[in-house]
Amino acid sequence: MQHVSTKGPAKCAICGEVETQPGSFPNVVGVGRVCLTDGMKKVKCEACGNEIKLLTSSKLQGRTLCLSDHMKEIEKFRQHLVTVFDEDNETAQSILSRAYSEAPEGYTLLTVRRGRNSTHVWEAEYEKTEVFQMRCS
């Protein structure tokens, strides 16, 4: 277990420098807290090849990624997606058919249901098609 404490100064994950003011070192996902000198250093995104500041990068499964590639990777791991429709804007009929016809790429519609504690919000739940097929075969 990694214990993240908000109290006490953090140590730079790269050079080991200790911050002078608690909370002044920014956190880089997958790397840890880094000093500003290291944070401004350029790193290369391993997905698109763009040079980015370490500060705006993140590390996912050992790969350095820019923010947009990080989001894409995260998306790949997401097995479920929920899209929200509002009956105030369109009819339930239209929501139902749109939920089906506008399924995100690679996802299969599981269910369309009323949003919790709401009389006009609908939620369409999708499951990653590969997962869906695995479960159904």
Ligand SMILES: [Zn+2]
């Ligand atoms: Zn440092």
Ligand SMILES: [Zn+2]
């Ligand atoms: Zn990138």
